[in-house]
Amino acid sequence: MSSETQDLNAVRARRRLPRINPIWFVLAALIVAIIVYNPNFVQPVGYMNFLKRAAPLAILAAGQIYVIVSGGFDLSVGSTITLTVIGSSMLLNNNPDATWWVILLMYAMGLAIGLTNGLVVSILKVPSLIATLGMMITLSGLALMWSGGAPRGYLPESFRYFGRANITDLPLINILPISLIVLAVVVCLLWWLMHRTNYGRLVHAVGDNPRAAVLAGVPLMRVRVSAFVISSLTAVTAGILLGGFAGVSTDVGRGFELQAITAAVLGGAQLLGGRGSVSATIAGALTLTAIFTLLNFVGLPQPVREVVQGLILISAVAYAMYRRRHAVH
Amino acid sequence: MSAVPPENPQGPPVLEMHDVSKSFPGVKALDRVSFHCRRGEVRALVGENGAGKSTLIKILSGVYQADEGTILLGAKEVHFAHPVESLAAGISVIYQEFSLLPDRTVADNIFLGREPVRRGMLDRARMWRETQESLSLFGADHGIDPGSVISELGVAQQQMVEIAKAVSLEARVVVMDEPTAALDENECEVLFGIIERLKARGTAVIYITHRMREVDRLADAVTVLKDGRVAAEFDHVPEASLIINAMVGRELRDFYPPAAGAEEIGEAILTVRGGGNDKLFSIDLELKAGEIAGFAGIQGAGRTALGRALFGIEPFTRGAMILEGKEVRFQSPRDAIRAGLTLVPGDRKAEGLLLMQSVTDNGMVSARAFARLLAGHGGSGRLSAQRMEELFGQMEVRAADYRQEIQFLSGGNQQKVVVARWLSLAPKVLIFIEPTRGVDVNAKAGIYNLMRELARGGAAIMMISSDLPEVLGVSDRILVMREGRIVAEHRRGVGEATVMADATGHTEAAA
Structure with missing residues (x-):
């Protein structure tokens, strides 16, 4: 029997297994648990509020997955969120007429942050973990400097609209948060880009084997830099939603970078690049939010939440490594 | 020939290997190989790539374990389950890739894992003194002292540190795997001097090389391996031609496709004039439409470097490249691909494949890299995934x-996918590096035929291979490289011995 036939058999055996990502089962189980604690969750107000709360993280994670699949990490997104919220409140200065150009300016800032991350990684060859860690510290410093330590002013209603407002009196679902529409649009766009375009396949190629990708003609730098840009732009989007939802503070984005990475890992992304799915990452973000919701119900304080998040991150990566070791070869 | 003759050249062997066999899935790497080496003897171990030299050495040093056969060291049977055991028994192997810690000192490296301790403290003075003693074997000071940091030493000096380590371990057998591969003329002479001194101390030296000149210069005895068997054994150094004939002398298999007819070979597509860089010197080359040009040479002769230079990976820094009448300068593979060149890399896993991606994605990657980024990944027309799957x-x-x-997928199927990647781009020049490495016999024939068909279609094919019969069997023209230069050019039909002689620089041996 040739090794080829063995290969074929092994693959046939693999293909008999269901192909649904296990994260969806985990999410389903958690939602059942939430419903047990709080039967009101089945009401539109219940689950819509849940989705509204999850939207910033889900958007952020959908951007992070681009960097992860391309073989890197983006730790600067939490600080980018903070800077977006602080920057918007400083620039708006309680003037609702400025909303649109401030939002535009924030996206320009996100573009600049992403470009810098990508170019530092591509040209200066700084490992992305370190490059974006440096960016994270720099940006949070900038946010503090800008706000003078304590945030002044508040965000006008016109800005908070995206994160806070709902469309009400709808048939069937009754209410629909604006942030959920934003989430749906961003996710569809990023899902299409990752899983239906040439660009998405090249992001996978670069993360799988950069040397082989370059020898095959893939423009490595362009692909890598654009992945960081996408991640930064989603961070600005998440910042705009969070500013509306939670208001102005200097630690509004704290910890979001690791939550986004955890969501991607829960969704089965390969941490060293080459494999990952936008939809499974969204499931990962919802799962994480569901866990936090449950912890809230149980009445555990914030520090416990962080302990749990850390443990989830480590276990999810350990599980991914275990699966990899036991993969068919 | 040696400065100090061994005390008793016919004494009992310090090392004997009897009927050693070793199989890997699908290959019999060694088939009942017997081998021996005496005190104070330099035994040359020669053979083509894949003849089994490395496997034999890895068994000797405990990296692999033999399936059958026995090893006697000083007349006592030994079994090495791990390199540490063979090292302790007195066998030191100096590989081409050194195993030194680059950021530590010479003394640290020589005493790595067996640092002397005095009153619970590291005995630096003793390390220093003994390192000095080992180094003194080399005679004159060669710019190494026990405190030198490895990464600041040259290749030749690092090699000396490896040898000093072997001396310090009181090795009875020292194996050197192509030690001159990275050395210049003067450094070689220094090395040869050191080997003479090792001999004088009674150390047995197993010397692996491709270069007949070195066998002539150094060896007392020669063992020739071919296809996993001992093809010849000499207790003296015979005529180089005898060794070369024993190394080759394999029948050409009949699965090679027919040669190109004279009328099929067209104009030069790619011309290089005076090309050079760190590894290549005065390269003049024409790759012609319809022709398969095969490149032969030993490891490190510059064949791969030439392919990489043409493809813009490590570009030429001197000279000119002319593609279809226009001067071109490629600074990246992307430039080269855009102009119509392609390269099938030698190390498929490291440089060719996207292991986690699908078969189709691997075939489509280059088409996608040059298509509109936001277009659907299914592609369209000639560059569609559907056409790729038909291919x-x-x-x-x-x-x-x-x-x-x-x-x-198996190696052969993986290789076909890497080739298919390029076909959708209709390339003018295809560079194949080791196209059939790790590919079974049937798939090999498929790849040869494919190369011939591409040539018939008007492409220029450059084939770089360490499998000499393959180069001779497939190519219309054979270019031989040595030390970064193209040293000879032959037509199809040239004998292996002639090419081998050119490749090793032993031209007199040409039959």
């Missing part, structure tokens, strides 16, 4: 499903 079918890529990850 896989024509090339008989065997996979349960083209959506499965490519890592689950």
